[in-house]
Amino acid sequence: MSNTSQQELSEAILERAAQLLRRKGVGIPDATIILGSGLGKFTNAIQDPVVVPYSEIRGFPETGVAGHDGALYFGTVGERKILAWSGRFHHYEGHPFDRTVLPVRVAAALGCNVLVVTNAAGGINFRFRVGDLMLIDDIISLPVRVSPHTQKFHHRYASDSLVNEVTHLAAKAGIAVTRGTYLYAKGPTYETKAEIRAFRIMGADAVGMSTAAELNEAIRLQMTCLGISLITNLATGVSKKKLDHSEIAEAASLREKDLMELITRILSGPDTPLYKPEYRFR
Template sequence: MSDIMKKLHEAAEYVRQMIGEEPVSIGMILGSGLGDLANELEDSVAVPYAKIPHFPVSTVPGHAGRLVAGMLGGKRVLVMQGRFHFYEGYGMDTVVFPVQMMRVLGIRNLLVTNAAGCVNTSWQPGDLMLISDHIKLIPDNPLRGINISELGERFFDMSTAYSEKLRAMAREQASKLGVVVREGIYQLFTGPSFETPAEVRFARACGADAVGMSTVPEVIAARHAGMEVLGISCLTNMAAGILDQPLNHEEVLETGERVKSTFSALVKVITAAWPV
């Protein structure tokens, strides 16, 4: 067994001891300003990241930094209340460690959420976007190095990184709920600085509808491990240069707070309808 697999098993065993042996249907990662959903789980058990062997610790405002297991929409879920980012100083392999641990726990479904800057000028802050695809132009990759064959093959397909079946289900549930959801492409920038207006124009020319500093590494690791992925972006602000105003993290958190009831309701109905 490789060193990384040993660490993954040690982390997974600790989490299993804390949350119990009952299987988990869906793993979830909640981004900036969206973590309150974890407080709505029934029969929940919370595990601080700092207590999990080999786990990194989140340093970003708006990220509570704990795993929460419980029932949501009739299914048992394991929620990351806050995530890890490349800009915090972690390597890409560390950023995706929790996702790989989820797979070791037997989880085969992943919902990833994030707060993102809106590049599509036809949309507005507060909109929710189903991620149909992503763009990663930065050179690093969370799977660079020796392949962990216990998780997946060295070379793997990313043509349907975000499940078409799950997106169709999410659209149907949003329609029933009366929530308008956008659908588009998310482009990764490393942060922590916000993108420049020129970079936003470049992203739009590349076909991106939203930009952000997370999600893509986790999705790459999840797909490598054979997990089905659904991604939702909360478009918290117009990206740089679209409006004549500076960007700040407070706006991200404020918009997340404004839409959290809609976001929570949508995730609940999606979870209830998720085929597992």
């Protein structure tokens, strides 16, 4: 299928999805959040949610990764209306990039202009330990960096001031966070020791198989963006332990309470900086 045909198909899916969600009672979200592997328990914090399985949205792909629920939740967290996506679409599963960013585009079509993404990532930085929380302050994207809908390159992925404010917010809550550069690699196989050494030289602190396209699309749509990585394993060569996807749930449980509190404070806390208009990309 040509790129033009792919884009036309995605536009049709987007329009149908937005219409369906409105009919089901999904309103205008204050913020949308994409929940990474092992991080889906945040949906328990959403009050009186409207739940829509992806399977009910015509044209939406299926999620095929363990730890991904495959449904969206719309409801209240504190005083904010939140649209949460429990499960994402990965390029390595065979989905074109314009499908992997459908949650971002649907949220924007519903009137949302704030995106938070979370992911499970491998730690490249020698300072990292399993269970660390990293605020993403920059992205290295391999092999693609541009949005599927534009040839414009973006030179920022998060506002330094926003990351600084969220770091301060976390500190006030007694939640330890760090910040760093996230490297996107297609997957699905884990990286080799040589690749990890190269990524470290490039300046990467953590590596994963998602997130970059979502952030890039949100920037194109002039949304406020924030990314959070949970370090679920140490990358090949950083640790001698064999990598296993089952580690993700174990690592998530280590920081589950802190991560849920941090996300809640970021999305709906009285001192959250997330909704300041100066942090929208324009």
